[in-house]
Amino acid sequence: MTFWGRPFMAALACLTLVQCGPQIATSNQATTYIPGSNADTSAAHAGQLNALRAQYGLGALRPHPALVRMAETHARDMQSNGFFGHVSSNGDTIRERADAQGYGYCHIAENLAKGQRDFATVLTQWMGSPSHRRNLMKEEVVDFGLIRGPGDLWVLVMGRSGC
Numbered sequence: 001m002t003f004w005g006r007p008f009m010a011a012l013a014c015l016t017l018v019q020c021g022p023q024i025a026t027s028n029q030a031t032t033y034i035p036g037s038n039a040d041t042s043a044a045h046a047g048q049l050n051a052l053r054a055q056y057g058l059g060a061l062r063p064h065p066a067l068v069r070m071a072e073t074h075a076r077d078m079q080s081n082g083f084f085g086h087v088s089s090n091g092d093t094i095r096e097r098a099d100a101q102g103y104g105y106c107h108i109a110e111n112l113a114k115g116q117r118d119f120a121t122v123l124t125q126w127m128g129s130p131s132h133r134r135n136l137m138k139e140e141v142v143d144f145g146l147i148r149g150p151g152d153l154w155v156l157v158m159g160r161s162g163c
Contacts, residue, residue: 042068042146045119049136049144049156052123056137066103067145067157073097074110074157075149084114084153098159106163109135113154119146122154 042063050060074088074097081089088097094110111132116122126132141158148154 041148042071042144045146046144048119048123049146052127052136058137058139059142061142061144061158064103064143064145064159064161066098066101067143067159068147069145070097070101070103071145071147071155071157072149073101075147075153075155078153078155079150084112086110086112094157098157103159104161105159106161107138107140108157108159109138109141110158111135111154111156115152116154117152119148119154 046061046063053060077088078084083089087093092100094108095105098105098108111126113122113125116125123136126136135158138158140160142160144156144158146154146156
């Protein structure tokens with residue numbers, strides 16, 4: 001493939017994903033990282049997340065305080081310690097982080113993104129990734145916590161407690 005071939009094909013694939021993929025509502029509401037008010041991030045984007053799930057016949061998710069705290073804690077950990085991943089700086093997995101927040105789960109999932117300036121873009125990119133899409137489309141989850149941290153670091157935790 002020529003030098004221009006790869007970038008062109010990547011751009012075409014991305015354009016095709018956006019045009020042919022699910023319709024994701026956009027919002028003019030800004031999401032900011034303000035300590036103590038991150039429950040607003042989850043609430044502000046619940047409509048977009050649930051509209052996407054509804055397109056696939058899935059039930060709505062509701063913001064859950066423990067999952068909001070869990071997402072915020074993980075975002076702060078990644079920012080403070082300069083990493084990006086699903087395992088915390090002290091080695092805790094998503095399950096151990098859920099236990100630490102007192103969220104007695106039977107289903108738990110996490111999506112991360114970095115650098116996207118709005119949630120519609122994050123959702124579009126997650127839907128283009130098989131593992132992220134699988135998490136978004138889990139029928140078993142009913143709760144979520146979503147945080148947008150510094151540097152446009154997004155943490156979405158979804159779960160179901162007490163099964």
